[in-house]
Amino acid sequence: MSDKPRQMTMVAFLQAQNCSNYIGSWRNPATQNDFLTPRYYQRIARTLEDGKFHLAFFDDRLAMPDRYNDDHVASVEAGARVVKMDLIPLLTAMGLATSKLGLGGTYSTTYYQPFHIARVFSTLDHMIGGRAAWNVVTSLNDSEALNFGLEQHPAHDLRYDMADEFMQVVLGHWDTWEDGALIMDKQGRFGDGSKVHRLDHKGEYYKSRGPFTVPRTPQGRPVLIQAGQSGRGKHFAASWGDLIFCAYKNVPMGKANYKALKDEVASLGRDPSSVQICPAVYVIVGETTAIAKEKRAVAEATMRDLDRLALLSEGLNFDFGSKPIDEPFTDAELESISGLQALRDRVVQLKGDVKPSVRDFMEITGRGTLAEHPVFCGTAEQVVDELEEWFSAPVCDGFVLAATTMPGTYEDFVRLVVPELQRRGLYQKEYRGTTLRENLGLPLAQIGDWKR
Numbered sequence: 001m002s003d004k005p006r007q008m009t010m011v012a013f014l015q016a017q018n019c020s021n022y023i024g025s026w027r028n029p030a031t032q033n034d035f036l037t038p039r040y041y042q043r044i045a046r047t048l049e050d051g052k053f054h055l056a057f058f059d060d061r062l063a064m065p066d067r068y069n070d071d072h073v074a075s076v077e078a079g080a081r082v083v084k085m086d087l088i089p090l091l092t093a094m095g096l097a098t099s100k101l102g103l104g105g106t107y108s109t110t111y112y113q114p115f116h117i118a119r120v121f122s123t124l125d126h127m128i129g130g131r132a133a134w135n136v137v138t139s140l141n142d143s144e145a146l147n148f149g150l151e152q153h154p155a156h157d158l159r160y161d162m163a164d165e166f167m168q169v170v171l172g173h174w175d176t177w178e179d180g181a182l183i184m185d186k187q188g189r190f191g192d193g194s195k196v197h198r199l200d201h202k203g204e205y206y207k208s209r210g211p212f213t214v215p216r217t218p219q220g221r222p223v224l225i226q227a228g229q230s231g232r233g234k235h236f237a238a239s240w241g242d243l244i245f246c247a248y249k250n251v252p253m254g255k256a257n258y259k260a261l262k263d264e265v266a267s268l269g270r271d272p273s274s275v276q277i278c279p280a281v282y283v284i285v286g287e288t289t290a291i292a293k294e295k296r297a298v299a300e301a302t303m304r305d306l307d308r309l310a311l312l313s314e315g316l317n318f319d320f321g322s323k324p325i326d327e328p329f330t331d332a333e334l335e336s337i338s339g340l341q342a343l344r345d346r347v348v349q350l351k352g353d354v355k356p357s358v359r360d361f362m363e364i365t366g367r368g369t370l371a372e373h374p375v376f377c378g379t380a381e382q383v384v385d386e387l388e389e390w391f392s393a394p395v396c397d398g399f400v401l402a403a404t405t406m407p408g409t410y411e412d413f414v415r416l417v418v419p420e421l422q423r424r425g426l427y428q429k430e431y432r433g434t435t436l437r438e439n440l441g442l443p444l445a446q447i448g449d450w451k452r
């Protein structure tokens, strides 16, 4: 890593709908509706590249939120993140409208095959010149299982055990084309057959023979993102992630978790400075404090209770409509929660001896509301003071910026916050290179460098 002063990594937190992770954002009068066209995504991409963002990142899930009351009608009517288009065409469209911005999408290790994901992301990486990133998730709920031919989502730790082997297969395939394998001598050989290898993987959960069908990519291999929040999830993130996304409530909590995660990375024999940790935050900025507060009030007014219940049910894989709002959960019900276990554990821990109710889950997690992540609201100076405090503590190496209006949040950020960050030397004025690895300050990936 370089000796230059640390600068923040900036990531935009997107959905393939006209909302952010904050459902209410689609209702914001300033949000655009043309999300079924490439225009919408390309406009965001150009804005982010103007603001020297490192990465545009899309969250995903393989089902709409339909666990609440075991039905989808209310979620569809509420626009509760029910549209989820496949991310690869979106990322390609955005990549063709930009030349430096990194582009990342979420694909599940539980519902896809490793060969498929390896092929999709290395193809994308070629098409956009070495700027692709894969957010590795093991997925969350039974609705995803039902869409992919299973009755139930596989158990939490089993998913991660399978995902560890999954990564070996994906990275293994990515390593099977040596540099120089392509010759393309029209009078002679297309490729050097001795430089393309079969993986021949036969493991506990996966078999995949190869040879892989996509040559090595401009950045060696796509960047890997992970965002596990449970103990097992964090271990997985520390094992494989180049970028790790997290949810920290405040500076003291973030500082302790940041250090623990970096220590875990080091204990696995990896260089902690080669792994960047970025918490999700909201930024609402205005030319004056009053304007910023007004924007926040508009954003808060777009929230509905159903958003909260739909997302809690989806994330925790439990129907939050099946219980009266103040009735305590039973031990068996808490045990049955197989989705976001770290979220469940935090609520249970904060309630101490008392069993939490639906209302407790709503209030403590803030899911579906702006309280889910820290909100930095004010003028550019005020917002940058907070970003700087987190970055310098250190709580993080950068941020995953969630939006309250699409694409207005990012336009405001680029116009107002970015110049102030740059003035303080906290943020890049120019991209360092063209590939995402270069721009993140990561070395070109080498064959086998992930094996420890």
Ligand SMILES: Cc1cc2nc3c(=O)[nH]c(=O)nc-3n(C[C@H](O)[C@H](O)[C@H](O)COP(=O)(O)O)c2cc1C
Pocket (backbone or CB within 6 Å): 013, 058, 059, 060, 061, 106, 135, 137, 138, 139, 140, 156, 226, 227, 228, 229, 230, 231, 232, 233, 234, 245, 246, 247, 279, 280, 339, 340, 341, 342, 400
């Ligand atoms: C910024 C951020 C983005 C995330 N994006 C996704 C996502 O796209 N899909 C998903 O299923 N989970 C997403 N998560 C959740 C985690 O990736 C992970 O799946 C979840 O925390 C469950 O794993 P765990 O039990 O280890 O916590 C995200 C978390 C954060 C903090």
